[in-house]
Amino acid sequence: DAKTTQPPSMDCAEGRAANLPCNHSTISGNEYVYWYRQIHSQGPQYIIHGLKNNETNEMASLIITEDRKSSTLILPHATLRDTAVYYCIVRVATSFNTGKLIFGQGTTLQVKP
Amino acid sequence: DGGITQSPKYLFRKEGQNVTLSCEQNLNHDAMYWYRQDPGQGLRLIYYSQIVNDFQKGDIAEGYSVSREKKESFPLTVTSAQKNPTAFYLCATGKGGNTGELFFGEGSRLTVL
Numbered sequence: 001d002a003k004t005t006q007p008p009s010m011d012c013a014e015g016r017a018a019n020l021p022c023n024h025s026t027i028s029g030n031e032y033v034y035w036y037r038q039i040h041s042q043g044p045q046y047i048i049h050g051l052k053n054n055e056t057n058e059m060a061s062l063i064i065t066e067d068r069k070s071s072t073l074i075l076p077h078a079t080l081r082d083t084a085v086y087y088c089i090v091r092v093a094t095s096f097n098t099g100k101l102i103f104g105q106g107t108t109l110q111v112k113p
Numbered sequence: 114d115g116g117i118t119q120s121p122k123y124l125f126r127k128e129g130q131n132v133t134l135s136c137e138q139n140l141n142h143d144a145m146y147w148y149r150q151d152p153g154q155g156l157r158l159i160y161y162s163q164i165v166n167d168f169q170k171g172d173i174a175e176g177y178s179v180s181r182e183k184k185e186s187f188p189l190t191v192t193s194a195q196k197n198p199t200a201f202y203l204c205a206t207g208k209g210g211n212t213g214e215l216f217f218g219e220g221s222r223l224t225v226l
Contacts, residue, residue: 034214041201041220041222042219042220043117043203043204043205043217043218043219043220044156044203044215044217045217046214046215046216049214087155101156101158101215102155103155103156104155105153105155106155
């Protein structure tokens with residue numbers, strides 16, 4: 001499985017866009033990029049995933065570079081409730097059947113008023 | 114509401130006692146998972162089940178047991194053989210197939226006194 005690298009922490013002003021980077025230089029052609037977040041003392045929450053095209057949903061946008069070696073999660077208008085640990089995970093989709101997600105340290109995003 | 118219910122949210126037990134954590138889902142998902150999370154760490158897979166009456170060990174199954182008698186339920190027993198049971202326990206479900214999205218419960222925090 002491809003290893004991911006994320007900055008340990010980031011700050012963002014409330015109402016501004018939060019851009020969370022993730023490096024995955026060893027990603028394979030059939031591996032997806034997934035983003036989850038975990039608010040303190042709660043279960044992780046799925047945000048978005050993509051293979052090679054940029055993706056957008058009601059929560060966020062995912063920008064994947066053309067070479068797929070890095071990606072950025074964008075929260076367009078961060079709120080205080082977006083303060084959480086954000087995890088970038090690279091996996092083959094079918095491997096989720098075994099539940100073997102590898103949640104690393106993630107990025108702690110602190111949204112400030 | 115559709116979702117995953119874990120109970121109890123907080124649990125205290127004395128050393129040498131077994132304790133069972135409940136996980137119930139009404140999402141009609143085939144796959145269910147149990148994870149353990151220690152402070153400041155990622156998630157580690159304990160057990161998973163892809164279908165009723167079948168389950169598989171994850172990465173840290175020693176000292177734990179599970180059952181999957183019903184699609185909706187996947188209880189986890191933390192036995193006295195688990196050396197360091199104090200942790201945050203998370204239950205998750207998945208649709209199976211090629212989807213990579215997991216749905217997590219709110220977690221159960223177990224403290225051994």
